[in-house]
Amino acid sequence: MKVTIKDVEYIAKLARLEYSDEEKKTFTKQFNTILEYIDKLNELNTDDIEPLSHVIELSNVVREDEVKQSLPVEEVLKNAPSKTDTFFKVPKVIGGT
Amino acid sequence: MTTVAEGIQYEPVIGLEVHAQMLTESKAFCACSTQFGRKANHNVCPVCLGMPGVLPVLNKKLVEFIVLMGLATNCSITSRSIFARKNYFYPDLPKGYQISQYEEPICRNGFVEIDLPDGNRKKIGITRIHMEEDAGKSIHDQDEDTLIDINRCGVPLIEIVSEPDIRSAREAYLYLSKIKQIVTYLGICDGNMEEGSLRCDANVSVRKTGDEQFGTKTEVKNLNSFRYVEKALEYEIHRQIDLLESADHVVQETLLWDADNGIVVPMRSKEEAHDYRYFPDPDLVPVVVDEPWIAGIRERLPELPTERRDRFIEEYELPRYDADVLTVTRDLADYYEAALQPVKDGKEKSYKAVSNWVMGDVLRVANERAIEMDQFPISPEYIGELVTLIEDGTISGKIAKDVFEIMLEEQKSPAVIIQEKGMKQVSDTSEIEPVVQEILGKYPDQVAEYRGGKTKVLGFFVGQVMRATKGKANPQIVNDLIKKSLDAE
Numbered sequence: 001m002k003v004t005i006k007d008v009e010y011i012a013k014l015a016r017l018e019y020s021d022e023e024k025k026t027f028t029k030q031f032n033t034i035l036e037y038i039d040k041l042n043e044l045n046t047d048d049i050e051p052l053s054h055v056i057e058l059s060n061v062v063r064e065d066e067v068k069q070s071l072p073v074e075e076v077l078k079n080a081p082s083k084t085d086t087f088f089k090v091p092k093v094i095g096g097t
Numbered sequence: 098m099t100t101v102a103e104g105i106q107y108e109p110v111i112g113l114e115v116h117a118q119m120l121t122e123s124k125a126f127c128a129c130s131t132q133f134g135r136k137a138n139h140n141v142c143p144v145c146l147g148m149p150g151v152l153p154v155l156n157k158k159l160v161e162f163i164v165l166m167g168l169a170t171n172c173s174i175t176s177r178s179i180f181a182r183k184n185y186f187y188p189d190l191p192k193g194y195q196i197s198q199y200e201e202p203i204c205r206n207g208f209v210e211i212d213l214p215d216g217n218r219k220k221i222g223i224t225r226i227h228m229e230e231d232a233g234k235s236i237h238d239q240d241e242d243t244l245i246d247i248n249r250c251g252v253p254l255i256e257i258v259s260e261p262d263i264r265s266a267r268e269a270y271l272y273l274s275k276i277k278q279i280v281t282y283l284g285i286c287d288g289n290m291e292e293g294s295l296r297c298d299a300n301v302s303v304r305k306t307g308d309e310q311f312g313t314k315t316e317v318k319n320l321n322s323f324r325y326v327e328k329a330l331e332y333e334i335h336r337q338i339d340l341l342e343s344a345d346h347v348v349q350e351t352l353l354w355d356a357d358n359g360i361v362v363p364m365r366s367k368e369e370a371h372d373y374r375y376f377p378d379p380d381l382v383p384v385v386v387d388e389p390w391i392a393g394i395r396e397r398l399p400e401l402p403t404e405r406r407d408r409f410i411e412e413y414e415l416p417r418y419d420a421d422v423l424t425v426t427r428d429l430a431d432y433y434e435a436a437l438q439p440v441k442d443g444k445e446k447s448y449k450a451v452s453n454w455v456m457g458d459v460l461r462v463a464n465e466r467a468i469e470m471d472q473f474p475i476s477p478e479y480i481g482e483l484v485t486l487i488e489d490g491t492i493s494g495k496i497a498k499d500v501f502e503i504m505l506e507e508q509k510s511p512a513v514i515i516q517e518k519g520m521k522q523v524s525d526t527s528e529i530e531p532v533v534q535e536i537l538g539k540y541p542d543q544v545a546e547y548r549g550g551k552t553k554v555l556g557f558f559v560g561q562v563m564r565a566t567k568g569k570a571n572p573q574i575v576n577d578l579i580k581k582s583l584d585a586e
């Protein structure tokens with residue numbers, strides 16, 4: 001599989017990021033290098049190997065259903081470029097969720 | 098259901114996706130409170146905010162709740178399930194992804210049964226039930242910008258995905274009601290659609306009856322009240338049939354139900370909105386639910402609505418209608434059974450009498466006051482006592498209605514109220530007889546009518562005596578005494 005500049009533009013769009021043509025070219029090249037490496041890994045025979053979703057052999061890390069103090073709201077909003085009352089303020093977004 | 102249009106018969110095919118908000122104290126992956134209605138951004142921590150370096154930790158109760166739901170809906174429980182990231186970009190989702198389950202949901206291949214209007218029972222398959230977290234809230238109409246409140250971010254949800262087994266808008270309604278009934282019986286969700294604790298999206302297509310292949314489907318969102326579910330689906334089914342009839346075709350798209358205008362409108366298309374790029378969430382380790390854990394959860398499984406309904410019919414010999422009404426919610430069924438305590442040694446007659454009171458006056462008042470059964474002002478035992486007091490002749494059914502009204506205000510037992518207000522029924526003939534004679538003396542014309550063969554005036558005399566005794570005379574004895582007097586002379 002070969003990554004084209006179109007794929008890079010698509011992924012950038014999904015992440016709502018904008019790049020210059022120069023950057024897109026660089027990313028195209030880098031993505032392809034990464035995928036070539038994955039192709040190399042794909043040469044391994046993994047027929048008898050369970051797919052691995054986690055590298056640590058752990059399960060059931062859980063907590064009891066107990067409420068603890070949340071952050072003070074001043075802290076919550078501290079990094080917000082724009083706010084009103086205790087809301088975050090963002091440019092108007094229309095459409096359903 | 099089959100819908101006939103111009104001679105061709107069409108059959109809707111519907112699958113529902115139901116989201117239920119879990120009644121945990123804390124969120125799914127952090128210890129923030131799930132409390133509803135708090136000031137914006139007050140139930141928020143670095144995990145909710147998606148800050149770099151934070152680690153979500155799963156709420157054990159969420160696992161127990163979803164396994165409970167899985168067991169109640171005949172699902173197989175996946176022994177090892179994992180979480181996935183569902184990626185999408187939206188300001189009310191600060192992480193840029195929602196934690197959900199994709200390839201290995203915790204519950205699979207279940208079913209629920211619905212009771213069709215024709216009396217048959219139908220199985221609706223459940224494909225999967227998985228755990229996920231809610232997103233925050235965007236408010237578009239209070240400012241020139243969009244306001245974001247992420248209090249709800251991370252609130253635990255389960256998503257129940259049905260098989261496309263539903264064949265009419267009515268069936269969809271019945272299925273959704275059944276899901277609501279089950280989650281509320283289990284006590285894992287409050288089932289309130291209007292407040293968003295239960296949400297429903299539908300996949301709808303139609304095909305010619307007899308066709309094997311499904312038609313093109315649309316997804317209808319925003320079905321946020323029980324009232325609308327049936328209406329919106331009815332609308333969409335007919336919209337699709339009309340398209341097919343006019344040799345047009347159905348476009349696969351997402352539609353929003355517009356309740357104000359009673360139509361569906363296409364959702365503003367968000368390009369590539371469905372490229373969620375699911376992948377296993379490296380922050381959350383697998384959930385392993387072993388047999389002992391499942392067995393422990395199974396022990397907490399309460400009697401479910403259908404079983405309870407069937408038992409009411411069997412054990413209390415109630416008509417099917419009564420049993421259906423009384424088991425609609427667990428609280429109401431509990432209320433009824435608590436009300437039976439004072440008449441436990443009674444017969445079917447008392448069970449039915451208690452049922453009449455609960456379905457009648459109790460539910461009427463609960464509806465009028467818009468209160469839940471656990472807030473009902475009369476304790477259920479008092480309803481049972483009231484029935485015993487009618488049955489042993491202490492009071493008449495008519496006086497019982499007055500006692501009921503007083504109980505609503507005074508929270509005293511019916512026996513105490515009857516004592517205090519002197520409402521006891523008078524069955525002593527020596528007390529009633531003088532009143533009877535007085536009334537007969539007062540209405541000589543009616544007495545003559547009776548003796549002339551117009552025996553219907555008996556009811557008139559009974560009414561007069563009851564009124565004269567302020568309803569306290571035993572109506573059966575009044576009836577007997579009047580009849581005896583009139584027939585004798």
Ligand SMILES: [Zn+2]
Nearest residue numbers: 127129142145
């Ligand atoms: Zn939090």
